[in-house]
Amino acid sequence: MLEINGLTKQYGGLTAVDNVTTSFERGAINAIIGPNGAGKTTFFNLVAGAARPTAGEIRFEGNDIAGMAPDAIARAGIARTFQTTMLFEESSVLDNLIIGHRLRTGSRLWDVLLHTPRHRRAEAACRDKAAEVLDFVGLSAIGDRMIADTSQEERKRIAFALALATEPKIVLLDEPAGGVNPGETDGLVALIHKMVKHDITVCLIEHKMDMIMSIADRIVVLDHGAKIADGPPNEIRNDPAVIEAYLGAEHAEA
Amino acid sequence: MTRVLNAFNHPATLLVLLGLAIGFPFVAGNEYQVYVMALAFVWAIAVYGLNIITGYCGQLNLAHGGFFAIGAYAVAILTADHGWNFWAAFAMAGVFGALFGLIVGAVSLRLKEHYFAIFTLCVGFIIYMLLDKWEALTHGPLGIISIAPPDGFGVVDFTQTRPFYYLVLGCLCAAVFFTRRLSNSLLGRTFRAIRISDDLAQSLGINLMRNKILAFVISTVYAALAGGLYSGVVRFIGPDIGNFMHTFDMIAYLLVGGIGTLMGPVIGTLIITWLTQAVQSLEEYRMIVFGPLLVVLVIFFPKGIAGSFQAWRARRNATARVSNETGRTPPSQADTSETAQPSATTSASAPTGHGTRGHSNA
Amino acid sequence: MDALLQQLLNGLTLGSIYGLVALGLTLVYGILHVPNFAHGALYMIGAYVAYYVAGELGASYWLAMIAAAIIVAALAVACERLVFHPLRHAPPIHDKIAAIGLLLFFEAVVQMYWGADFRRLEAPSSSIFYFAGLTLPAQRVLIIVAAFALMGALHLYLKKTLAGSTIIAMAQNREGAFLVGINANRVAMMTFAISGALAAVASTLFAPINLVYPAMGHLVLLKAFVIIILGGMGSIPGAIVGGLIIGFAEALGGFYISGDYKDIIAFALLVAILSIKPTGLFSQGVR
Secondary structure, eight states: OEEEEEEEEEETTEEEEEEEEEEEOTTOEEEEEOSTTSSHHHHHHHHHTSSOOSEEEEEETTEEOTTOOHHHHHHHTEEEOOSSOOOOTTSBHHHHHGGGGGGGSOOOHHHHHHTOHHHHHHHHHHHHHHHHHHHHTTOGGGTTSBGGGOOHHHHHHHHHHHHHHTOOSEEEEESTTTTOOHHHHHHHHHHHHHHHHTTOEEEEEOSOHHHHHHHOSEEEEEETTEEEEEEOHHHHHTOHHHHHHHHHHHHHHO | OHHHHTTTTSHHHHHHHHHHHHHHHHHSSSHHHHHHHHHHHHHHHHHHHHIIIIIISOOOOTTHHHHHHHHHHHHHIIIIITOOOHHHHHHHHHHHHHHHHHHHHHHHTTSOHHHHHHHHHHHHHHHHHHHHHOHHHHOGGGOBOOOOOOOOBTTBOTTSHHHHHHHHHHHHHHHHHHHHHHHHSHHHHHHHHHHHOHHHHHHTTOOHHHHHHHHHHHHHHHHHHHHHHHHHHHOOBOGGGGSHHHHHHHHHHHHHHOTTOSSHHHHHHHHHHHHHHHSTTHHHHHHHHHHHHHHHHHHHOTTHHHHHHHHHHHHHHHHHHHHHHHHSSSOOHHHHHHHHSOOHHHHTTHHHHHHTOOOOOO | OHHHHHHHHHHHHHHHHHHHHHHHHHHHHHHHOOOOTTHHHHHHHHHHHHIIIIIISOOOHHHHHHHHHHHHHHHHHHHIIIIITTTTTSOHHHHHHHHHHHHHHHHHHHHHHHOSOOBOOOOSOOOEEEETTEEEEHHHHHHHHHHHHHHHHHHHHHHHSHHHHHHHHHHHOHHHHHHTTOOHHHHHHHHHHHHHHHHHHHHHHHHHHHOBOTTHHHHHHHHHHHHHHHHOTTOHHHHHHHHHHHHHHHHHHHHHTOSTTHHHHHHHHHHHHHHHOTTOSSOOSOO
């Protein structure tokens, strides 16, 4: 459903993403891994429209979305989470999610000022959606809680919920289990499986190898911006180029 | 629960405040105090505008005083030089505010943070320079006298202080009312999402430029209409009205009252206006107090009065809630689904809690 | 032709002053990412200190300049410690508002003490050179020579000394600078001290031509901002080149277009440039 062709991003003389070609299947869990600085987040930024590709195309359900504005890409059905999601610390969890569905509603300034039925319908739709996604990520019980009082793992779930509120066909998760302890990671893995079951394609960046190897259907390995391997976990595990890249990176850091 | 922590925005509180404002001329010692109050209301309306672009949307607009001046000069020039009726000129002030806001916003809002602040500072200065130098239009440093007052209706004569006071109060109420609608709405949430993070907002499908420009134009219309009223009450203006000191005054009002809150603008404006009045000698050197006050506020009390109050209530409620939750473990499913689906009765007050925080430290 | 040369010379004078002020602003921006709105007030205070030392205490112009540099540098460091340091993690509009608060405070204090009157700082030499049909007042020559000497000295300091190179290192890469053990507090204080001293010297140089009054920093500050946006925020060569561009544009524009509106030229240029390229002329897409 997402086909990427010769995707390249250069900053000045630096090539952050180098001629990457790959594709993500509908209903699969796709992972992108690679040593630090391999260009994973840049790759996400390109797909989500936060950065404009230097070259290449990104086909989403057949249409080239490369270079489109991030908000247009979100409306097309690609949602993303960030490594750290900024939220309104002092308002409730549920309140934070209401904005997530706005893109699927239409109400203008006059509707807001005059409180027209159209705006009321839009509000109601957003609230219903917020409650629905909160339930989906298993946080209905803390809908009233202030964001400031939530745990790291709960924040991750809230970030998922916010992305889901946009009714995406595919979600890009940037380190969904970053900063979360192993026990909680299992819960997040279950949640990711649940998304796939609900016909949402998942694409994620993660450093936790055990987690990746257990949940990903397919793994793309980037190193210095270029794709060095692409395949199911058991293939990737034994790929000499991948081992080389990771060992090389460790040697370099040591 | 949200109802409690929104004491400042609750309709009952607002009605009490309105009652106090209506009664003020009857308890005021003299006409001068009523006049001062009316002027404070005029500034408060402009501060509501600043609150929308800076408080809700997070863009520090340093040309706000310039848009106030554009409104003031629109009324002054149209009534004094072209013989327009005040109300027609007042409406045109709003149109000019929107028009210039659209033009300036379309260029400046493509710039991020510092660039935007510096750019708008320069825009404010250009407006001031034009008012001062473009003598054919603005009469230059001489300023404009004989500005027409608002035309009265029947026995109501707006050249007198009290009727004008009520006129301004009515406008202020309208400003608060529209701000409240906006703040509670999806549009208000959109603005606040932009304040938190451009990237987050865009990832949620929010068109940054369109929404930022909308917030900016709403704010400049507020400023220009307030400027128009100012001309109507003071009836003499000079280029000094475009001096950026006025922008800084408004920032001080907003910070003291509580940036990003519903009642902050009026609270801050009234408090500082009356403090300044109380120490007459302060007028000229008020910045000796305001300057350090701004610094101390942003370091120690960035939420201002209304914001700190709400944060305190929110925290108290949250603690109460947590102890409730631990009291009955586990939380029943029925209970949560009830809170998740807001009924029609709570929807009026529920979202305000979200909208009226000061800047969080996120 | 002579008129053109004369205006170019005036532009060079203006550009030198603007360059010095913009340098301090851009250094501080490079280190802290704060647009220091109080910088204009530091410039103004520098002139008043010089005026006080030379005009009221009767000391020499040069002593006054040194005193101004030292006092304003100390004041700038105090601002960094008391205001900008506590706000380093605050949301982005807070430090700007605090800087504005400082600006207003300094101006009000100066105005309370000296009033709003215009004052004159005597130039160290009132002689005028004539050269190839050009009129060269000594003070203008001094401004140009001193400004470029100072820029050269700053360049050497930043490139050749260890202390200077820590400033460059931190401006280029904050995290990296912390990793190699650079004391961020010391660098920040040093940067503010340099920026304050540059502002004070600039205003002491310019004051004999341009008078001393509380609002004298406004326009200079705004133009310095225009310059560093032109030259790329944080860029040192950008500040110098930008300063000269604005200086020349103003001198020529004021002469050939309109003297009344010469102060608008810089802003019109800014509006034009940012409308086309929202990140400034020489920015490289980083940050």
